Amino acid sequence: MFDTLRSETKRIFGFNSEVTPILEDLAFAYDLNRNQYHSTLILDQLAKKLPTTAARVMAIVQVDLFIPILTHVYGEAQLGGKACVVSTYRLNEGLPATNIGNPFLERITKESIHELGHTFNLRHCRDHTCIMHYCRNEHDVDQKSNDLCRYCKIMLEDELKRL
Secondary structure, three states: OHHHHHHHHHHHHOOOOOOOOOOOOOHHHEEOOOOEEEHHHHHHHHHHOOOOOOOOEEEEEOOOEEOOOOOOEOEEEOOOOOEEEEEOOOOOOOOOHHHOOHHHHHHHHHHHHHHHHHHOOOOOEOOOOOOOEOOOOHHHHHHOOOOOOHHHHHHHHHHHHHO
């Protein structure tokens, strides 16, 4: 999984990446009433622990994430910030147990690039094939491509020039 994420991060954003454990325990973000983890609390901690050599930080977690206004989220990012988080918890929904490989990895990759895109000020896109399109369910994730639309590519290029 991490090799694919590194490759796609390089392809889309032009940055090398490395895998490093940053948050060992997510108990601080657990909400007992919802039996889920509050993703915004995780983002805050990630941003505080950003390695000095890193431009961005992304956590891949296996817990069920939420924000108060939604029942669940696949991930969350600081728009124009440094941190994002993606959960694998619900990304295997609708897949046969024997087919967890490629479609599952594709969903994780798409959602990871999507959330990382938000840290570069990319917003949700109306183009349903764009990787920055908002997804309500796993079918939506499957339907979008693994790339930015022309408009979002231009927006990303402009943002990268500002760095």
